[in-house]
Amino acid sequence: MYYIGVDLGGTNVKIGIVNKDGKILRNISIKTKKDVTPQLFIKDISNSIKKLISDFGISTKNIGHIGIGVPGLCDNEAGVVLKAVNINFLNVNLREEMKKYFDIPVYLENDANCAALAEAKFGVSKGYKNSITITLGTGIGGGIIIDNKIYKGFNCASAELGHMSIDIKGNLCNCGRRGCFETYASATALKYQAINVVKNNKDTIIYNMVNGDINKIEARLVFNCAKKNDKVAVQIVDKYMSYLSCGIENLINILQPDIIAIGGGISNAGEYFLEKIRGLIKNSHEMAKDLDKRTKIELAKLGNDAGIIGAAFLG
Amino acid sequence: MYYIGVDLGGTNVKIGIVNKDGKILRNISIKTKKDVTPQLFIKDISNSIKKLISDFGISTKNIGHIGIGVPGLCDNEAGVVLKAVNINFLNVNLREEMKKYFDIPVYLENDANCAALAEAKFGVSKGYKNSITITLGTGIGGGIIIDNKIYKGFNCASAELGHMSIDIKGNLCNCGRRGCFETYASATALKYQAINVVKNNKDTIIYNMVNGDINKIEARLVFNCAKKNDKVAVQIVDKYMSYLSCGIENLINILQPDIIAIGGGISNAGEYFLEKIRGLIKNSHEMAKDLDKRTKIELAKLGNDAGIIGAAFLG
Numbered sequence: 001m002y003y004i005g006v007d008l009g010g011t012n013v014k015i016g017i018v019n020k021d022g023k024i025l026r027n028i029s030i031k032t033k034k035d036v037t038p039q040l041f042i043k044d045i046s047n048s049i050k051k052l053i054s055d056f057g058i059s060t061k062n063i064g065h066i067g068i069g070v071p072g073l074c075d076n077e078a079g080v081v082l083k084a085v086n087i088n089f090l091n092v093n094l095r096e097e098m099k100k101y102f103d104i105p106v107y108l109e110n111d112a113n114c115a116a117l118a119e120a121k122f123g124v125s126k127g128y129k130n131s132i133t134i135t136l137g138t139g140i141g142g143g144i145i146i147d148n149k150i151y152k153g154f155n156c157a158s159a160e161l162g163h164m165s166i167d168i169k170g171n172l173c174n175c176g177r178r179g180c181f182e183t184y185a186s187a188t189a190l191k192y193q194a195i196n197v198v199k200n201n202k203d204t205i206i207y208n209m210v211n212g213d214i215n216k217i218e219a220r221l222v223f224n225c226a227k228k229n230d231k232v233a234v235q236i237v238d239k240y241m242s243y244l245s246c247g248i249e250n251l252i253n254i255l256q257p258d259i260i261a262i263g264g265g266i267s268n269a270g271e272y273f274l275e276k277i278r279g280l281i282k283n284s285h286e287m288a289k290d291l292d293k294r295t296k297i298e299l300a301k302l303g304n305d306a307g308i309i310g311a312a313f314l315g
Numbered sequence: 316m317y318y319i320g321v322d323l324g325g326t327n328v329k330i331g332i333v334n335k336d337g338k339i340l341r342n343i344s345i346k347t348k349k350d351v352t353p354q355l356f357i358k359d360i361s362n363s364i365k366k367l368i369s370d371f372g373i374s375t376k377n378i379g380h381i382g383i384g385v386p387g388l389c390d391n392e393a394g395v396v397l398k399a400v401n402i403n404f405l406n407v408n409l410r411e412e413m414k415k416y417f418d419i420p421v422y423l424e425n426d427a428n429c430a431a432l433a434e435a436k437f438g439v440s441k442g443y444k445n446s447i448t449i450t451l452g453t454g455i456g457g458g459i460i461i462d463n464k465i466y467k468g469f470n471c472a473s474a475e476l477g478h479m480s481i482d483i484k485g486n487l488c489n490c491g492r493r494g495c496f497e498t499y500a501s502a503t504a505l506k507y508q509a510i511n512v513v514k515n516n517k518d519t520i521i522y523n524m525v526n527g528d529i530n531k532i533e534a535r536l537v538f539n540c541a542k543k544n545d546k547v548a549v550q551i552v553d554k555y556m557s558y559l560s561c562g563i564e565n566l567i568n569i570l571q572p573d574i575i576a577i578g579g580g581i582s583n584a585g586e587y588f589l590e591k592i593r594g595l596i597k598n599s600h601e602m603a604k605d606l607d608k609r610t611k612i613e614l615a616k617l618g619n620d621a622g623i624i625g626a627a628f629l630g
Contacts, residue, residue, distance in 0.1 A: 152571075153572065164565040166481070167494075254569065255466075
């Protein structure tokens with residue numbers, strides 16, 4: 001038996017045929033259509049799924065179910081996408097629409113939750129009952145797995161880890177609160193932290209690497225320069241990591257998961273990043289600090305495939 | 316069938332016979348003994364339990380099990396209190412000791428988790444699958460119920476909600492971190508916030524009520540004066556509530572529980588307190604802010620009995 005995983009993004013829709021071991025056997029990517037009705041867009045996705053299945057030489061009879069990861073709030077019980085602004089979905093009954101084209105179960109779930117499920121089933125969090133996956137990208141995405149299942153909260157809106165405040169008097173966030181984790185610890189946040197430093201201190205290879213156009217600074221570049229021991233870059237990274245570790249320590253003190261997997265653009269900095277963050281994380285609340293068993297901090301393993309794989313294992 | 320609930324505190328040990336409806340039918344309180352070995356102290360507790368049972372006119376055959384709430388880290392699977400500094404327990408096999416005196420199951424659990432379980436089974440969180448109980452007292456205690464069960468984390472150390480930082484550059488906490496929730500939003504924190512304000516502004520009935528001895532200011536007094544519309548007291552309370560709401564919003568954004576129950580000394584301010592905190596709490600992350608379903612904020616209902624009742628329903 002095979003499963004279809006769909007990673008419905010703001011730019012592309014990635015569709016994969018996944019086997020029971022979490023391997024993507026064949027996949028395609030189509031453009032996200034925002035200029036048509038959700039109904040027409042879903043028809044388009046369904047046709048692509050059908051084509052993928054037939055190109056692979058099987059039929060829908062060989063498909064156990066279809067799982068769809070959505071960049072927004074999903075009520076899987078009702079089969080409804082409550083809200084996904086990036087793809088212009090508001091209260092769209094995705095399951096009902098898909099049922100027009102397929103006679104197999106259709107499940108849906110928030111995309112960050114799918115990624116967390118994929119890591120828990122086949123990635124770095126495999127074998128652990130309670131895990132958190134944090135994605136450090138444009139914002140901060142999160143998924144919480146408790147007792148091997150996605151933890152959604154009663155209204156399907158949990159795990160908005162990026163909107164935990166770590167500074168009550170801090171930066172104003174789009175959400176209306178101050179000091180949200182993602183305004184300090186996303187890849188975007190690092191970019192602007194770097195721009196602000198380099199603006200006033202050009203004695204760094206970061207400045208040379210962007211030929212003086214500081215708006216071209218990206219998170220990856222800052223890490224690359226830090227790895228080369230550029231003093232300014234190291235300072236920027238260390239400051240950034242202090243914010244990141246603050247949020248992660250909060251999550252540990254609240255949930256004490258077996259493992260926290262870190263993915264997204266920032267995690268491409270690999271071992272350099274991992275060593276720094278582990279050095280900063282303390283299981284520091286009074287009661288836990290002498291414990292032998294500490295939450296593990298690891299890099300997420302499945303990268304961009306996590307969305308498809310996790311979606312394929314919904315249900 | 317009846318159950319024994321034991322609330323093992325730093326000052327007193329409260330023991331109750333509880334029926335299946337969560338009612339305490341008879342209870343006693345003995346002094347906590349810190350000057351004897353844990354083994355002798357446990358023997359003392361066991362004798363008190365036996366006396367309570369016989370005074371009630373039943374025998375241990377009528378008791379389903381004994382549950383014990385401990386102010387520290389407990390590994391219920393192993394039956395061991397890992398660490399409870401207030402009662403000088405370090406790696407004490409509480410179950411094994413109790414088995415010397417009783418031939419029925421013995422369960423143990425952190426006391427804040429017991430209180431959360433009691434609220435979820437018989438208190439204000441009854442009927443809700445996912446709830447959090449926050450106790451605002453000397454520190455901030457917390458218990459998380461997920462899927463009707465205590466969520467302990469893999470190392471039994473979860474729900475240390477008081478050690479979530481809400482200000483990365485803020486007050487230094489005993490735990491070593493900065494800006495911990497309990498340094499801003501416990502009853503102790505409110506006391507010191509009030510002392511600092513009244514020190515410099517004596518034009519408040521708070522000052523009169525303590526006859527000018529500002530060290531006598533207590534959280535309850537500040538709330539009482541605020542209820543009388545004392546301007547300074549209202550300012551102190553409002554500032555305090557802004558910290559409290561920041562931490563609670565964090566928990567909502569992370570876990571979206573059905574309900575958050577607030578107990579401890581501060582919650583004695585009742586409706587006045589409840590109205591203020593509800594006014595400040597926003598389900599404010601971008602995705603959730605239009606949702607109809609919001610986390611409920613309520614006062615905990617079981618007060619000092621929660622510890623005994625929750626303990627009686629462990630297992």
